[in-house]
Amino acid sequence: MSDLLDSRLALLDQPAHRVLLSQSLHGIERETLRVDARGKLALTPHPAALGAALTHASVTTDYSESLLEFITGTHMRHEALLGELIDIHRFVYGELGDEILWNQSMPCQLPAEADIPIARYGSSNTGMLKHVYRRGLAYRYGKAMQCIAGIHYNFSFDEALWSVLAEPGESALSEQDRQSARYVALIRNFSRYSWLLMYLFGASPALSANFLQGRPHQLDQLDTDTLYLPYATSLRMSDLGYQNKAQAGLKPCYNDLSTYVARLYEAVSQPWPEYEKLGTVRDGEWIQLNTNVLQIENEYYSSIRPKRVARRGERPLRALATRGIQYVEVRCLDIDPFLPVGIDETTSRFLDAFLLFCALEDSPSFPEGGHCSRSTNNFMTVVKEGRRPGLQLNRDGRFTGLLEWGGELLDRIQACATLLDKAHGETGYSEAVRHQTEKLKHAELTPSARVLEQLRERKMSFQDFSMQTSLQHADEFRNNPCTPAQEEMFRRLATESLAEQQQLEQSQTGDFAAFVADYQASLMGHIGACTAASES
Numbered sequence: 357m358s359d360l361l362d363s364r365l366a367l368l369d370q371p372a373h374r375v376l377l378s379q380s381l382h383g384i385e386r387e388t389l390r391v392d393a394r395g396k397l398a399l400t401p402h403p404a405a406l407g408a409a410l411t412h413a414s415v416t417t418d419y420s421e422s423l424l425e426f427i428t429g430t431h432m433r434h435e436a437l438l439g440e441l442i443d444i445h446r447f448v449y450g451e452l453g454d455e456i457l458w459n460q461s462m463p464c465q466l467p468a469e470a471d472i473p474i475a476r477y478g479s480s481n482t483g484m485l486k487h488v489y490r491r492g493l494a495y496r497y498g499k500a501m502q503c504i505a506g507i508h509y510n511f512s513f514d515e516a517l518w519s520v521l522a523e524p525g526e527s528a529l530s531e532q533d534r535q536s537a538r539y540v541a542l543i544r545n546f547s548r549y550s551w552l553l554m555y556l557f558g559a560s561p562a563l564s565a566n567f568l569q570g571r572p573h574q575l576d577q578l579d580t581d582t583l584y585l586p587y588a589t590s591l592r593m594s595d596l597g598y599q600n601k602a603q604a605g606l607k608p609c610y611n612d613l614s615t616y617v618a619r620l621y622e623a624v625s626q627p628w629p630e631y632e633k634l635g636t637v638r639d640g641e642w643i644q645l646n647t648n649v650l651q652i653e654n655e656y657y658s659s660i661r662p663k664r665v666a667r668r669g670e671r672p673l674r675a676l677a678t679r680g681i682q683y684v685e686v687r688c689l690d691i692d693p694f695l696p697v698g699i700d701e702t703t704s705r706f707l708d709a710f711l712l713f714c715a716l717e718d719s720p721s722f723p724e725g726g727h728c729s730r731s732t733n734n735f736m737t738v739v740k741e742g743r744r745p746g747l748q749l750n751r752d753g754r755f756t757g758l759l760e761w762g763g764e765l766l767d768r769i770q771a772c773a774t775l776l777d778k779a780h781g782e783t784g785y786s787e788a789v790r791h792q793t794e795k796l797k798h799a800e801l802t803p804s805a806r807v808l809e810q811l812r813e814r815k816m817s818f819q820d821f822s823m824q825t826s827l828q829h830a831d832e833f834r835n836n837p838c839t840p841a842q843e844e845m846f847r848r849l850a851t852e853s854l855a856e857q858q859q860l861e862q863s864q865t866g867d868f869a870a871f872v873a874d875y876q877a878s879l880m881g882h883i884g885a886c887t888a889a890s891e892s
Contacts, residue, residue, distance in 0.1 A: 558589025
């Protein structure tokens with residue numbers, strides 16, 4: 357254990373400070389495809405009984421009309437967090453009819469690209485902006501790529517924690533800047549060590565051959581339907597996913613918030629030649645919001661994001677630049693197909709301990725072109741061959757065995773878990789770390805290994821195995837529906853969301869082109885001034 361980590365743990369172990377660790381907030385965003393009774397992508401509209409995807413706080417859609425997204429509120433206790441996610445699933449299953457939720461990160465067998473439905477959000481300018489943005493994603497990355505699903509884990513510490521951890525050299529910083537700097541340091545360490553999460557929780561070593569739509573690949577053939585890599589942990593997070601030339605050079609190393617904001621500002625304001633060739637309007641129809649490297653900041657795909665809750669109509673990047681980092685969004689988690697909602701409390705408790713470790717461990721800045729690329733390479737190595745016996749990773753310029761390095765990290769994370777157990781008055785955090793230690797020692801216990809084992813033992817294709825497990829989870833939820841009170845609450849939320857969307861459509865003024873121009877200008881003036889000030 358490093359001296360700095362040791363001293364910070366000792367500081368937080370004081371009773372007056374320990375309580376701060378019990379007040380961290382958690383939230384989950386879970387994506388899942390709707391499929392029909394044959395396991396094919398559901399081509400039906402978003403069910404009206406679930407409410408309006410544009411305005412519902414808990415049940416919406418992501419890229420496709422068929423790709424549901426469930427969003428919990430923020431909770432201090434993991435039991436309440438997972439309990440809400442389970443309740444959302446129960447309600448949704450009560451309204452799906454014969455359709456089921458695909459409990460895998462990699463998609464079911466998809467129709468032709470042209471037939472994958474893009475999510476619709478009504479006729480308001482706000483709703484059209486969300487829809488046109490998704491049209492742009494289809495042109496830039498392809499529709500099939502946008503049907504990949506995952507779990508996003510939102511996490512924040514009690515804001516008073518940063519004052520307790522303040523170093524002498526930070527006295528000149530405002531509370532907002534100090535908090536942002538500490539979250540950026542956490543993100544740097546996350547970038548260094550998140551390969552461990554992919555080994556432990558990666559659950560997508562295989563996919564349906566149909567997903568690649570005839571594109572070239574370097575995967576092995578398990579059967580006529582199934583492609584895989586024998587030691588892969590997460591093909592979802594590999595270069596099969598969200599990669600393109602425009603984003604290839606956009607790898608902001610997280611040394612400070614202002615640099616991160618400046619890099620994203622540049623990406624959302626600089627045209628990209630291939631997108632300029634497409635244009636924004638074709639045959640009278642908008643096909644993308646603009647021709648820039650990124651249409652909006654959310655198009656930047658990363659395994660973790662700094663976040664700030666934006667106000668109505670406010671761009672996320674402006675919220676960050678103006679008020680600093682409020683929480684982090686962990687985006688690299690696969691859906692675990694063996695778990696009914698794709699994640700459980702053991703995983704979420706380990707994530708807390710891992711993020712506390714990232715916050716407390718020494719986090720030196722990345723040298724230009726140095727450790728950031730090493731971290732990226734380690735991550736990509738583990739997603740493709742993380743269970744390969746004797747696998748070596750680049751640790752500060754020298755190669756170290758994954759098992760050796762992972763064991764050292766888990767020892768440090770265990771110390772963080774012990775402190776969290778004290779703060780919460782339980783043993784679940786330490787037990788979660790011990791569970792992961794067993795997976796490090798025995799690769800066959802990892803979700804990725806278990807998926808491949810099931811495919812081989814059952815002699816099932818990826819499609820058939822995924823359908824079978826998804827049906828089992830569907831039966832669990834349908835046999836344990838919402839209580840009448842819960843159902844009444846969800847129906848009320850659905851009705852309110854539909855009314856809110858209708859009101860938005862009836863009250864809007866101005867055409868869509870002007871709305872898009874205003875949306876872009878709302879960021880450019882403010883962030884441009886901030887960027888110029890930071891460079892002067």
